[in-house]
Amino acid sequence: MSNFVEFTFSGQPGYSEPAVRKIVTSSIPVRTIAIYCFDPRAAGVAQAVADYFGDEVYPGELILDETGRKIGSTATVFPLIVGGGRAADALRSITVSQHLFGIERVVVVHHSFCGGTSFTEEGIIDAWKREQHTDISSVYDWDGIRIADFEKSLKYDVNLIRNSQGTPKHVEIHGLFYNVDSGELTEVVRDVPTEAAPGPEPREVTAQASGAIR
Numbered sequence: 076m077s078n079f080v081e082f083t084f085s086g087q088p089g090y091s092e093p094a095v096r097k098i099v100t101s102s103i104p105v106r107t108i109a110i111y112c113f114d115p116r117a118a119g120v121a122q123a124v125a126d127y128f129g130d131e132v133y134p135g136e137l138i139l140d141e142t143g144r145k146i147g148s149t150a151t152v153f154p155l156i157v158g159g160g161r162a163a164d165a166l167r168s169i170t171v172s173q174h175l176f177g178i179e180r181v182v183v184v185h186h187s188f189c190g191g192t193s194f195t196e197e198g199i200i201d202a203w204k205r206e207q208h209t210d211i212s213s214v215y216d217w218d219g220i221r222i223a224d225f226e227k228s229l230k231y232d233v234n235l236i237r238n239s240q241g242t243p244k245h246v247e248i249h250g251l252f253y254n255v256d257s258g259e260l261t262e263v264v265r266d267v268p269t270e271a272a273p274g275p276e277p278r279e280v281t282a283q284a285s286g287a288i289r
Contacts, residue, residue, distance in 0.1 A: 112186055114186065124152055182250075
């Protein structure tokens with residue numbers, strides 16, 4: 076059995092959590108979390124989000140030390156890829172990201188013709204009973220799983236993130252709709268604390284297939 080302790084920060088001699096936190100924060104300048112679906116057609120969302128806000132770096136470049144080890148990145152957008160882009164799956168990662176990196180924005184993106192729009196609560200519960208012999212009717216808050224209306228789903232997810240105790244109060248939260256065919260983003264919901272700097276006006280942009288660092 077391999078000893079993987081050598082690959083952990085906490086396994087290093089003289090480990091100090093505050094010191095390690097400073098190193099991680101300075102090595103990875105993330106400020107925006109982009110939550111979107113694992114559907115391959117939505118793969119351009121992170122770049123589209125960077126283009127939308129205009130002050131982001133994605134995908135950026137890896138930073139190497141003198142020995143060639145990967146010690147950081149210049150990217151400021153971090154993709155958080157979950158089924159349907161639903162916020163229920165992302166809350167823990169938002170908390171961890173704030174602790175390690177500090178964040179300024181959380182962006183929820185739902186996309187056209189998503190698989191999350193193809194089923195109903197009743198349909199998946201009934202199928203699960205027949206095929207898996209398990210009752211999942213009380214396992215989830217179904218408004219946070221399936222998508223019946225994009226405006227409602229985005230408002231629900233933005234509200235869920237805002238009201239989570241694990242969400243820093245200063246972050247701005249945006250709910251965007253992504254057209255998988257055109258690459259256009261449309262802002263549907265915006266929740267920006269009064270003390271936060273104003274972002275761009277709601278608009279539509281076409282994602283560019285560019286990885287240039289801004």
